[in-house]
Amino acid sequence: MFKKIPYSTHDEWLRLRKQGIGGSDAGLLMDIEQHGNKNIVDLWLEKSGKINKLDETNSAMERGHKLEPIVRKLYAIDNPDKVIREVKELYVHPKYDFIRASLDGEIILPNGDIGILEIKTTTIHQYLTYKELWKDEENNDTIPENYLYQVLHYFLVTDYDFAVLVADIRFKCFEDNSDTFDLNKQLKTYTIYKNEWMNRIEELKQKEIEFWSYVTNDIEPPYIKEYPIGIGGKYGRK
Template sequence: MSFTKIPTKNLSHNEWLRLRKTGIGGSDVGAICGVNKYSSPVKIYQDKTTDTITEINNEATRIGHDLEDYCARRFMEETGLKVRKSNFMYRSTEHPFMLADVDRLVIGEDAGLECKTTNILNASQWKNGQIPISYVMQCYHYMYCTGRKTWYIACVILGKEFVYRKLTWNDDIINNIVSIEYDFWQNNVLKGIMPEPDGSSSSDNIISSMFPTAENKDVIKLTGFDEKLSKRDSLISEISQLEKEKKKIEQEIQIKMEDSEFAENDTHRIKWSNVETVRLDTQRLHKELPNIYNQFLKKTVSRRFQIKAV
């Protein structure tokens, strides 16, 4: 497996982000394959086909970045292995659209290390040797791009524990990942054809940002959507029935609990607690202090999507 190494040590953060837009990185793979709940093929497509640099800058990202060194140190303590930073981005020679910006390389072993941080709510995803599937794909992507036969993944589960796992080269998995990435890059990115949406909130957000306001007042004639719209009607009916069944179970539990706040059985813990809510009485404010009400009005424009049977 051959690759080229692109020095990253002296790159600015902005230059590093632009470099990532020139190919598919490890964190993109799960989204392209439809197994990353925080992203989607549509989102990755937009990132790779526009000049806009999108940087995720939230507390979770900050914590993950700040604790990367700690995670690497804990891995060395647990395993006795030594790791080092790479300071290079790897680009596959055979498939130049495949990039790898790895967290650490293992010294003296044909292996790398991916460092993760998560909260205690996600602890179950790491139970009994498990690894979130999106991270599995990320590690195999790195194996292909670097030619290394083993990849470790370590995770700090905040407030609970430290875990690590080991993945080894698997031809079938890697060939499937390469095939999916190749298809996405050749038939979507290079041809400028957006992949089909997947129903995720990520796709929702991207589509809304692409078409933020309605300007064309003409009626668009939908062709080829009869079957899909009919299926949507059926799904609405099924969802309504399922919601009713779910609510019935909840109501039966509430009757059993009466005025108790907690209930439990061998598999579930239930909380029916008091919630105090304070809301601004906007109608009264508008009526009694209209000038102040008008000063704090904020106008926003968005699009409301509605479907009605005719």
Template sequence: MSKSTLEMSRQEWLEDRKKGIGGSDVGTILGLNKWKSPYQLWLEKTGQVVIEESENEPAYWGNILEEVVAKEFQERTGKKVRRRNQVFEHTLHPFLRANIDRDVVGENAILECKTANQFLGKEWEGEEVPLSYLCQVQHYMNVLNKDYCYIAVLIGGQRFIWKRIERDQELIDTITEQLVEFWETNVLGGIEPIIDGSQATADFLKEKYADVEDVQTTLPIHFDELVEQKNELKRTKKEIESAIRQVDNEIISELGKREASIGITQRNIISWKLVRTRRMNTKKLAEKYPDIANDEEIYSITESRRLTEKEIK
């Protein structure tokens, strides 16, 4: 089953995304998206927050260059591809959706077009494909019942790679099980996903509850256990940081004895670089230019909340 997206406005398209799980949601639900957590996606799917409409720069250029990547794939492979302006739905689970980039003519296959930062090139070396993309195209093959998928990527605007990815039914089954669980239990069932430790969740919660009132409330007893767990983790963190500093100190000591800033081993290049930073000395500024230092217009005030714990004696 499928429906056309040609006549959809931007707002209609965003609203329609709430009605199912698309390819871009797969990595998030599986915990592979460092920019968005399952908790944040759950809030979007249940209509508790507004889906962000603005595109960031990489996403914008990814959309613009999709046609370029598709054409280059045709040039390099001799294959023909066609655009499908439709949202496809899984036959057994209609909430599982796919909005593919291209169909491959004459083959039971699809083409997924990507762009990547030049610093992410290692993720595409050899047979490697970023795990989130691998899961995304396996999801597409499941929804459309395809045998394989081609994925083409333009890296850093100057390096083109394409690969063929075979259908992996075992992986598809694992992915589908988690997607169905998320939709039926969390979205339809209204059960909040477990709060995870991702930076995406932390940033979202800080923004969502930035304006809470400064009032006191009584928390359940298990939050004492959470505080103790946090304290234990902080103690472990200090031990790990101390162990890392010890290794650093041994390396710096040896480099210093050899009067060198770069050391070469069989497997590593170790450098102790001089880093210069430039900061304003506000004390000196106030002494030399008191009028400027006291001018409130040159200061920007930011507010944030800090979580602290103090044992009740």
């Protein structure tokens, strides 16, 4: 059973989070495209304490922070048969205490089974970006790979059997390079089952163990630099 570490302030949560690998780090460790061109060496510098990363914020992050309790409440209203619980503790893997999780919530089914609630808010400025990230090759709904690995990381910590990702997707368009306006907004729900992703969960665990060995042994990990090479967010390496 995973351990729980309570915290009372945002600064305390940040300190605890820096002592291990969180869900938002998982995609980077699996070499999934990340915003801001952050790479594994940047993450190593942060986790090893060689640099003190400021608590960054921007309008998108502030919007997400404000919307999270609203989306959680909406999901609870639409699912009256389930108990939706906000999580105010940091969860820690029972064996590897550097593998940690901050859940947006938990879903308790009528039979007592518990699952993960993950809430995402995003703004899409180009349809090609939406198609690349939120549709598969057959044009079926899917979720971005970095979001998927965040959920798989949470499976790794909690060993819960299912997760629900609720995504608030806002589409914005630029008209003559002037003011923006909302084209459309969607609230989509995706259910992910742990047993369908066991191989990837194990692969992620090994990647995280390997990365943390670089932190504890003070050895810089192999550097991978990703850079944009074309339209639609495709990336290459050098």
